[in-house]
Amino acid sequence: MSLLSLACSHSFSPFSQRFSGNRNWVFPRNRSHVKSATSPEDVSSSSAPTNFLSVLCPLLNLFSGGDPSRERNYTLEVATSSLSTLARLPWGSRSLSEGLYNQEMVNSDSLMRLQLFEFEACPFCRRVREAITELDLSVEVYPCPKGSVRHREMVRKFGGKEQFPFLIDPNTGISMYESGDIVNYLFQQYGKGKNPSLGLLESTLITGWMPTILRAGRGMKLWEKARINPPPKKLELFSYENNSYARIVREALCELELPYILHNVGEGSSRTRLLLDASGSKEVPYLIDPNTGTQFGDYKKILSYLFQMYSAPTVTV
Numbered sequence: 001m002s003l004l005s006l007a008c009s010h011s012f013s014p015f016s017q018r019f020s021g022n023r024n025w026v027f028p029r030n031r032s033h034v035k036s037a038t039s040p041e042d043v044s045s046s047s048a049p050t051n052f053l054s055v056l057c058p059l060l061n062l063f064s065g066g067d068p069s070r071e072r073n074y075t076l077e078v079a080t081s082s083l084s085t086l087a088r089l090p091w092g093s094r095s096l097s098e099g100l101y102n103q104e105m106v107n108s109d110s111l112m113r114l115q116l117f118e119f120e121a122c123p124f125c126r127r128v129r130e131a132i133t134e135l136d137l138s139v140e141v142y143p144c145p146k147g148s149v150r151h152r153e154m155v156r157k158f159g160g161k162e163q164f165p166f167l168i169d170p171n172t173g174i175s176m177y178e179s180g181d182i183v184n185y186l187f188q189q190y191g192k193g194k195n196p197s198l199g200l201l202e203s204t205l206i207t208g209w210m211p212t213i214l215r216a217g218r219g220m221k222l223w224e225k226a227r228i229n230p231p232p233k234k235l236e237l238f239s240y241e242n243n244s245y246a247r248i249v250r251e252a253l254c255e256l257e258l259p260y261i262l263h264n265v266g267e268g269s270s271r272t273r274l275l276l277d278a279s280g281s282k283e284v285p286y287l288i289d290p291n292t293g294t295q296f297g298d299y300k301k302i303l304s305y306l307f308q309m310y311s312a313p314t315v316t317v
Helices: 003-007 048-061 074-088 100-107 123-134 151-159 179-190 198-205 210-214 244-255 272-279 299-309
Strands: 032-034 114-118 138-143 166-169 174-176 235-239 260-264 286-289 294-296
Touching: 074 210, 074 244, 114 123, 114 151, 123 179, 123 198, 123 210, 123 260, 138 151, 138 244, 151 166, 166 179, 174 179, 179 198, 235 244, 235 272, 244 299, 272 286, 286 299, 294 299
Parallel strands: 032 174, 114 138, 235 260
Antiparallel strands: 114 166, 138 260, 166 174, 235 286, 286 294
């Protein structure tokens, strides 16, 4: 078991049965589903924002550099990601919780991780990830790129519609759509009474689309050569939302539809010591793959590793 698994021992998935210590099946408890009025988020049904994304996606692909597994122009990659970071300042860069409440969460065996279904290029999903960074939360991320073969079906099955972001909180039995509702819920439940900044809630319509456009839709579509089946164990990523290099890695995880545990380590995070213990540095991104025992922090090496390790095997005739 990795250091991170010991520190954050509960990894819970509502989509598969679990064994208890005596090898009996344990089923997830019943959940309440919070319904909200429709807002301009990514929905499978006909809506203006969905149609906008449908038009935007192929246009962005013309400038995205093609196959994400190929050698990239890293100067351009970092430049566009850095501009995306500037567009989203000050959201998603630091913890606002002062580490006190969430230090208990890091050490607690009674709390289970929240589960977030999203895709990297979605501006409304980005709003939720920014809130999660600011609240210093560690969550399970289930990427749902367009063309998803697993996770979008899960959202349809357990939420009733294909809309993102979609949050499940196994600690309270709550599941919900709508980024604004999710952000308010997270601050109410895990923010020590703090209210989300008005800027965080309103910023999506102003600058929220900028990273999607600047990054040419990276993290929007499933890579055609991605493996169909996920690895047995979730990968673990130290990151924070508005880090230029971590963004590039999260895009790749989304395009490969790889579920992972996201350890947020924004400025002031109580989880920084875990990163230091694991890597000896505060730099992100830092990836741990418990399936192979691989762990490293250079984003270029991480990209190369992910696309080599988790591409579908070549079929020879």
